[in-house]
Amino acid sequence: xxxxxxxxxxxxxxxxxxxxxxxxxxxxxxxxxxxxxxxxxxxxxxxxxxxxxxxxxxxxxxxxxxxxxxxxxxxxxxxxxxxxxxxxxxxxxxxxxxxxxxxxxxxxxxxxxxxxxxxxxxxxxxxxxxxxxxxxxxxxxxx
Amino acid sequence: xxxxxxxxxxxxxxxxxxxxxxxxxxxxxxxxxxxxxxxxxxxxxxxxxxxxxxxxxxxxxxxxxxxxxxxxxxxxxxxxxxxxxxxxxxxxxxxxxxxxxxxxxxxxxxxxxxxxxxxxxxxxxxxxxxxxxxxxxxxxxxx
Numbered sequence: 445x446x447x448x449x450x451x452x453x454x455x456x457x458x459x460x461x462x463x464x465x466x467x468x469x470x471x472x473x474x475x476x477x478x479x480x481x482x483x484x485x486x487x488x489x490x491x492x493x494x495x496x497x498x499x500x501x502x503x504x505x506x507x508x509x510x511x512x513x514x515x516x517x518x519x520x521x522x523x524x525x526x527x528x529x530x531x532x533x534x535x536x537x538x539x540x541x542x543x544x545x546x547x548x549x550x551x552x553x554x555x556x557x558x559x560x561x562x563x564x565x566x567x568x569x570x571x572x573x574x575x576x577x578x579x580x581x582x583x584x585x586x587x
Numbered sequence: 588x589x590x591x592x593x594x595x596x597x598x599x600x601x602x603x604x605x606x607x608x609x610x611x612x613x614x615x616x617x618x619x620x621x622x623x624x625x626x627x628x629x630x631x632x633x634x635x636x637x638x639x640x641x642x643x644x645x646x647x648x649x650x651x652x653x654x655x656x657x658x659x660x661x662x663x664x665x666x667x668x669x670x671x672x673x674x675x676x677x678x679x680x681x682x683x684x685x686x687x688x689x690x691x692x693x694x695x696x697x698x699x700x701x702x703x704x705x706x707x708x709x710x711x712x713x714x715x716x717x718x719x720x721x722x723x724x725x726x727x728x729x730x
Contacts, residue, residue: 489664490653490657490664490665491649491650491653491665491667492649492650492653492654492657492665499646499650503642503646506634506635507634507635507642510633510634510635511635514633514635521632521633521670521671521672521675522633522634522635522669522671523668523669523670523671523672524634524668524669525666525667525668525669525670526665526666526667526668527664527666527668527694528664528665528666529664529666529684529691529692529693529694530692532664541672548672549672549673550672550696550697551670551672551694551696551697553693553694554693554694554697
């Protein structure tokens with residue numbers, strides 16, 4: 445198996461906060477919504493192509509992130525999606541949405557508006573993730 | 588438990604083709620992409636709120652539909668998403684996408700272009716689903 449490499453576009457659009465059991469955990473650099481991305485360290489581009497045990501790990505991670513977002517943010521709805529039209533590498537968006545957010549009720553994908561995070565904001569989010577998620581390991585950059 | 592009722596907007600936008608193990612299987616009435624929707628007959632609006640055994644059934648249905656779409660259509664990517672900003676009732680989109688389709692690489696949600704299916708086309712798709720999916724029961728309308 446070749447070494448896993450994060451897609452360059454994901455790398456430039458997001459902060460790579462750390463690692464869950466099987467996925468890298470990214471934060472989209474757009475403070476207009478709590479927008480997290482799981483990137484399973486696998487070669488397949490589609491969820492259905494993965495072995496059951498890998499799917500189970502990803503499902504568990506989605507559940508953990510979903511609970512985290514609804515606990516830490518005010519949300520009316522979660523948007524959970526594996527799209528991959530622009531970045532082929534398998535990645536799952538988990539986005540907390542509110543009825544007053546920047547593009548409600550439209551989807552965030554393709555919406556132009558953006559507000560970058562400060563370093564301190566990213567560190568705060570990372571700390572909260574570390575306190576909430578048992579299987580999350582923080583990258584040194586964000587400790 | 589109250590009787591499950593399909594959301595009126597899903598009902599008007601889609602054909603309800605039949606029933607999987609836990610979900611109703613819908614076809615979006617837009618022939619510009621193979622666009623299926625699973626509507627689990629549950630009350631929760633979010634996947635993470637469901638018991639593990641229900642999640643497993645939904646995951647199995649997503650896998651079956653994903654395989655069906657990639658076998659029956661030419662696709663470059665699957666888009667699998669639980670959004671629910673407009674229709675709150677839990678529903679999972681599974682859409683086969685190609686690089687030459689009507690809105691690539693954008694997402695289908697919010698795209699305006701539309702081509703309705705003929706009755707015969709819907710019946711053909713339903714027949715293929717029946718031949719491919721072990722747990723699929725066709726609604727009488729489409730036999």
